[in-house]
Amino acid sequence: MAVVAVAMIGKLAVSVLFAFSYFWSSEVFPSTLRTTLVGFCSLMARIGSMAAPAIVDLVSEMTKRDTPYGTGCAFLVTVNRIT
DSSP states (O other): OHHHHHHHHHHHHHHHHHHHHHHHHHHHSOTTTHHHHHHHHHHHHHHHHHHHHHHHHHHHHHHTSOOHHHHHHHHHHHHHHHO
């Protein structure tokens, strides 16, 4: 039961942050380039979501461990520090 609750909270968090990214990215860019760059951000988000499973598999094979959570956390911390 706890696993389902944590999964639902995670799904809610991802959905909220994905929706928030559209609002945030539309306010960051200048008006003349706004639609093009919001579309580009959406494209990069889709590519990242397609590449994520392959990256986790690659890292798991390289380290000989099942490390999806560690890889995900390290990626999020790295992206957070960059932006």
